[in-house]
Amino acid sequence: MMEQYKGAAFGELSPHLFAVADASYRQMMNEGISQSILVSGESGAGKTESTKMLMRYLAYIGGRAAAEGRTVEQQVLESNPVLEAFGNAKTVRNNNSSRFGKFVEIQFDRAGRISGAAIRTYLLERSRVCQVSNPERNYHCFYMLCAAPPEDVERYKLGNPRMFHYLNQSNCYELDGVDDSKDYITTRRAMDVVGISPEEQDAIFRVVAAILHLGNIEFSKGKEVDSSQPKDEKSFFHLRTAAELFMCDAKALEDSLCKRVIVTRDEMITKSLDPDSATLCRDALAKIVYSRLFDWLVNKINSSIGQDPESKFLIGVLDIYGFESFKTNRCLTASSNSASI
Numbered sequence: 001m002m003e004q005y006k007g008a009a010f011g012e013l014s015p016h017l018f019a020v021a022d023a024s025y026r027q028m029m030n031e032g033i034s035q036s037i038l039v040s041g042e043s044g045a046g047k048t049e050s051t052k053m054l055m056r057y058l059a060y061i062g063g064r065a066a067a068e069g070r071t072v073e074q075q076v077l078e079s080n081p082v083l084e085a086f087g088n089a090k091t092v093r094n095n096n097s098s099r100f101g102k103f104v105e106i107q108f109d110r111a112g113r114i115s116g117a118a119i120r121t122y123l124l125e126r127s128r129v130c131q132v133s134n135p136e137r138n139y140h141c142f143y144m145l146c147a148a149p150p151e152d153v154e155r156y157k158l159g160n161p162r163m164f165h166y167l168n169q170s171n172c173y174e175l176d177g178v179d180d181s182k183d184y185i186t187t188r189r190a191m192d193v194v195g196i197s198p199e200e201q202d203a204i205f206r207v208v209a210a211i212l213h214l215g216n217i218e219f220s221k222g223k224e225v226d227s228s229q230p231k232d233e234k235s236f237f238h239l240r241t242a243a244e245l246f247m248c249d250a251k252a253l254e255d256s257l258c259k260r261v262i263v264t265r266d267e268m269i270t271k272s273l274d275p276d277s278a279t280l281c282r283d284a285l286a287k288i289v290y291s292r293l294f295d296w297l298v299n300k301i302n303s304s305i306g307q308d309p310e311s312k313f314l315i316g317v318l319d320i321y322g323f324e325s326f327k328t329n330r331c332l333t334a335s336s337n338s339a340s341i
């Protein structure tokens with residue numbers, strides 16, 4: 001199919017993704033200006049799959065010979081499983097819905113050969129980390145880690161996903177045709193390919209597990225008025241485990257959840273938080289840590305793929321959020337998926 005569309009005039013053959021990719025490539029080469037392809041549509045329409053097809057065509061037409069080792073285009077395609085493990089989730093409409101926007105820049109040299117690439121991501125849906133409802137799931141990576149080989153499950157003190165508050169708000173745990181334990185291995189392998197070392201992989205999964213333990217910390221009223229403390233021995237266990245996985249002091253973690261520090265011009269005031277506020281604080285920490293982990297992963301993938309500072313022009317492919325329309329829309333924060341307004 002790629003062969004057929006290569007160089008064919010736009011409109012000459014049936015409508016096809018490859019015709020669009022070919023037209024943008026020709027225009028870039030003939031006029032010497034960068035191009036962008038916007039992939040738009042409802043959630044589940046097939047935008048992400050189309051983006052991958054477009055990239056495959058650009059790799060075919062502007063790629064280098066396989067003998068030159070692992071090429072830029074191969075690395076971009078191989079980074080997909082990592083991004084999808086951390087940025088995709090099951091929603092009502094799509095079992096593998098992207099919960100972030102993605103702009104992939106494929107850079108070319110003067111001869112029209114791919115010389116570098118960069119992936120930019122936008123607005124990961126952070127609220128999903130601590131709030132999911134039936135029949136949706138949280139991000140795939142949480143279920144994958146719970147289904148990891150026994151030694152990993154033990155190392156991160158995990159177990160059945162039904163044990164964790166951030167996962168058990170929804171009754172959906174398994175997906176038809178998806179084997180989370182197999183996907184865990186695939187994600188690990190993809191991480192190796194994009195240059196994430198075993199130590200870094202361990203750190204990534206420690207953070208993922210710590211977020212699950214963080215979510216299981218409940219609070220009760222403390223001794224002072226409007227103060228809070230971990231509710232029971234179970235909450236203390238999850239607090240200690242989260243601190244261990246984050247490699248921080250358990251007391252410091254507890255204080256960061258149960259107290260707020262207000263800095264004025266003259267002094268620093270520490271204010272205790274009531275159980276409800278401490279719970280909000282816990283969720284805020286989980287969301288920010290997860291989104292920073294996601295940004296770190298994108299940066300890591302970019303530095304491993306490599307950008308070409310000398311590149312003459314580029315083709316950008318924008319895979320935006322799928323439109324969703326709910327009967328009841330939840331209150332939006334800046335971090336929510338803008339498409340769910």
Ligand SMILES: Nc1ncnc2c1ncn2[C@@H]1O[C@H](COP(=O)(O)OP(=O)(O)OP(=O)(O)O)[C@@H](O)[C@H]1O
Nearest residue numbers: 042043044045046047048049094096097098321322
């Ligand atoms: N060209 C295709 N061939 C076969 N199956 C496809 C194709 N495109 C999409 N699908 C199926 O539809 C599902 C949804 O596609 P995709 O994830 O690309 O949608 P999307 O528009 O990116 O959705 P979202 O906005 O929710 O991320 C895929 O998981 C796949 O099963």
